[in-house]
Amino acid sequence: MRAHLLLTAPLALALSACGSGEPAAVPPQAVVTGERFTLRPQQLPDLAEVPATVTTRDMAEARARIPGVLTALNVHAGSRVSAGQPIALITDSRLTQEAAAQGAGAAAAEAQAARAKADLDRIRFLHREGVYAQAKLDEAQAASRAANAMLAAARAQQGAVKAVEGQGVVRAPAAGTVLVADVPEGSAVAPGMLIATITAGPPIVRLDVPEGLAARLRAGAEVHVSGLAGQAAGETAIGRIVRIYPGVSDGRTRADVTVSGLSPELVGQRVAAAVEAGAREGLAVPARFVEQRFGLRFVRLLSADGKRAADVPVEVRPLADGRVEILSGLHGGDMILAPHAGAGK
Structure with missing residues (x-):
């Protein structure tokens, strides 16, 4: 009987504590620490997508000067030539x-x-x-x-x-890379017929701009180029408009863009370009707040009470000043943390 009382006493004390109405003590929750950034709407460059081609500032054209038969063509697309080099022979x-x-x-x-x-x-x-x-x-x-x-x-x-x-000897008018040389040997040619097209000058990206957008172009405007050979998915190269050609042909106008590190080997490649055409309101954050994993980009979104952080997938667009624009996944007023932020007491 005495042993039974000893066992039931602790249970009675626990039940009496539950019935007293006083809550049990809860340890304080950890607060997430680290570098923080609050998103605020701001004016950002408005980009318009246009088709573009990697080319050179000038295109040298080797043409026939006499009528006759193309008896020899010594180059092909991709060949490197020097100025004055014989590239074809026409006989009459x-x-x-x-x-x-x-x-x-x-x-x-x-x-x-x-x-x-x-x-x-x-x-x-x-x-x-x-x-x-x-x-x-x-x-x-x-x-x-x-x-x-x-x-x-x-x-x-x-x-x-x-x-x-x-004059039957066709010579390269400039040093560069042969872009087109597709006239078969044995073909009859006439004076002025194009035998080969040769790139001349530094490589550039040439924009094909709709006439509705042409009036909004300006020299020095920022251009984002994607789809270059060797670029990772989602990666863009940033350049500047250096020349806008006057006039409109077939509803379109052209503009030249310089991109740092552009290889001459890419001449002829079709790429996508986003050209700055004004400004609009958007969200931008320093690039260090965005982390890439498994081909996706994430930011750490802080809860309103500052005690929890969760990885949120976002779509971004790089800006010329080292920041990235948040296209989706976050809203104005959200607070984010730098990657690898920890928790403190």
């Missing part, structure tokens, strides 16, 4: 025949000039000996001068034909 059989005819004419004129000189030398000697009169000498001198003039004319015609024939 008519020029070959004309050159042969002019050569024969020049040889005949040379023979006539040689004969006239020999006659002049003989008559000059006989004139000194008193055999021929002065009139005979004058006639021989005139004939020699006429023969020499005919020889000069024949040689000039021969040189002109050779010069035209030499």
